[in-house]
Amino acid sequence: MAFLTKGKKEDLRKLAWEMGLSVGEDLRILDIKHLIVNSEKYEEASIKNLFTNIIEERLEKIKNDEQAAEQERKKAEQAEEEERKKAEQAADLERRKAEMDFELQKLKLQLEAKMSGVPQIKKTVNSKENSSKPYAPKRNSYDSRFDKTNQAGPTSSFNRGDKLKTDDRSDRPSVSCYGCGKPGVTKPRCPNCKPAVNKDSATFGNISLHSCSLTPNQSAVLKLAVNGIWGTACADSGASHSIAGETLYLLLQKEGANFQKIQITMSLADGHKSEVEVYTTSVVIRLEERVIRTQLIILPYAKGNRTLLGMDFLQKAGIVLNLKHRNWFFSDSPHRTYDFVKEAIIQEVQSRPNLEENTCLLRDDEGKCLTLDQKNELGTLLK
Numbered sequence: 001m002a003f004l005t006k007g008k009k010e011d012l013r014k015l016a017w018e019m020g021l022s023v024g025e026d027l028r029i030l031d032i033k034h035l036i037v038n039s040e041k042y043e044e045a046s047i048k049n050l051f052t053n054i055i056e057e058r059l060e061k062i063k064n065d066e067q068a069a070e071q072e073r074k075k076a077e078q079a080e081e082e083e084r085k086k087a088e089q090a091a092d093l094e095r096r097k098a099e100m101d102f103e104l105q106k107l108k109l110q111l112e113a114k115m116s117g118v119p120q121i122k123k124t125v126n127s128k129e130n131s132s133k134p135y136a137p138k139r140n141s142y143d144s145r146f147d148k149t150n151q152a153g154p155t156s157s158f159n160r161g162d163k164l165k166t167d168d169r170s171d172r173p174s175v176s177c178y179g180c181g182k183p184g185v186t187k188p189r190c191p192n193c194k195p196a197v198n199k200d201s202a203t204f205g206n207i208s209l210h211s212c213s214l215t216p217n218q219s220a221v222l223k224l225a226v227n228g229i230w231g232t233a234c235a236d237s238g239a240s241h242s243i244a245g246e247t248l249y250l251l252l253q254k255e256g257a258n259f260q261k262i263q264i265t266m267s268l269a270d271g272h273k274s275e276v277e278v279y280t281t282s283v284v285i286r287l288e289e290r291v292i293r294t295q296l297i298i299l300p301y302a303k304g305n306r307t308l309l310g311m312d313f314l315q316k317a318g319i320v321l322n323l324k325h326r327n328w329f330f331s332d333s334p335h336r337t338y339d340f341v342k343e344a345i346i347q348e349v350q351s352r353p354n355l356e357e358n359t360c361l362l363r364d365d366e367g368k369c370l371t372l373d374q375k376n377e378l379g380t381l382l383k
Contacts, residue, residue, distance in 0.1 A: 003048045004033050007055050012036070015051050220321055221341040222309065222328065225286040226296075227255060231307070232341050235321055235328070238269070239310035244281075244296040248307050257281050259298065276301075285313070288338060290330070292317045 004012065012032045016023045019041050023032055036042060176183045179193035187193050220235040226244075229251050244252065252259075259279040267273045279298040284291060294313045299305065313319075318331035327337040370378065 003051060004036070007051060008058075011051065011054050011058060014054050015047070018050060018054075019047075219340075220323065220326075220328070222287065222338075223341045226283050226307075227252065227257070228286075229255070233307040233309050235314060235319065236308045237311060237314065237321065239308050240312065241297050242294055242310040242313045243305070243308040244283075244298045245305050245307040246303055248296075249279075249298045249300075252281065252283070257283070264297075285317075287317060287319075290317065 007015075009029050009032070012029060013023050016032055016036055019036065019039055021035055021039055023035065027035070036047070174183055175186060177185050177187045177190040177193060179187045179190060182190055182192055185191075221232050222235055223230070223232050225231075226248060229248070231248065233245075259281050261277060261279055263275060263277055265273055266276050276299070279300060281296055281298065282293060283296055284293050292313065294316060309319075314321075319328055320331050320334070321328050322337070325337075327339045329335075329337045
């Protein structure tokens with residue numbers, strides 16, 4: 001009876017069916033075993049062999065089903081691989097067709113240019129020799145297409161003088177610039193339509209010489225030092241270049257900065273363009289813990305203008321403006337922010353060319369409450 005424990009419930013049900021027993025759907029395994037053992041047809045040796053065959057048939061069926069599933073999977077993979085290869089072949093065919101169309105269009109444009117009289121690079125080929133020898137590439141040589149003797153092709157054996165007599169150039173329209181109508185040149189080569197290159201040109205998106213004179217909430221003011229001179233400047237993302245204000249210009253003059261005079265094209269926000277003469281100088285700007293060397297433009301004719309930090313400096317320093325919270329930060333340190341300066345710190349400088357020494361001193365009746373050291377220090381500041 002122990003051999004009955006090796007099979008599954010379906011094996012026991014099939015064994016009971018082979019023995020002619022009626023097995024209900026709700027019978028449990030123990031009930032089926034009890035029904036088989038108590039049957040009149042139960043003979044242990046024969047029933048054991050029969051039950052073993054039933055188990056082997058079930059296992060064989062499972063194995064066959066798995067093999068069939070594996071074959072179906074392989075067939076599906078092969079079909080998918082064939083579809084992929086077909087798609088690649090179709091794509092390769094389309095690519096070759098596109099290349100052939102491109103070459104055809106290229107040859108067509110070359111032929112049209114040649115027929116319209118556009119100057120072409122002439123090939124030094126003896127027309128008499130090539131006219132008697134037709135073009136015949138070698139069959140067994142792959143590189144025959146690139147042979148110098150065959151490179152010209154059948155059309156290279158003719159010169160311009162060998163064309164048909166009916167080809168009258170006087171009937172063809174002459175080449176002219178479609179921009180200004182100048183004959184003999186195309187627009188890319190036309191000296192009238194070709195824009196003049198100005199290497200010293202600088203373009204400004206939006207320049208306001210008094211942009212920092214607005215209320216504190218309308219400008220982004222940063223505290224910085226230019227060549228060691230502390231002050232403030234307005235960050236202007238609408239200006240492409242940084243501009244030194246009048247006060248900073250006078251301070252740089254006093255410090256002996258080197259200025260260069262150049263001619264630039266200045267464009268304002270309203271689209272007005274003008275050729276102006278400006279000065280440029282290279283300065284070192286200290287902003288918080290960082291030092292950035294930049295180029296400043298000075299407008300010598302501007303009076304009372306403030307210093308602007310244009311996009312050239314903002315990008316070079318990596319400055320990000322947060323106008324909503326009225327602060328700014330470096331792009332590589334977004335966690336550390338700096339507030340805008342509410343009031344611009346301006347160092348007034350006299351505009352006279354020769355700065356004279358101030359000889360003002362304390363009067364005798366002033367500074368009575370000060371000590372001698374304090375009086376000397378204050379007198380030094382007034383000089």
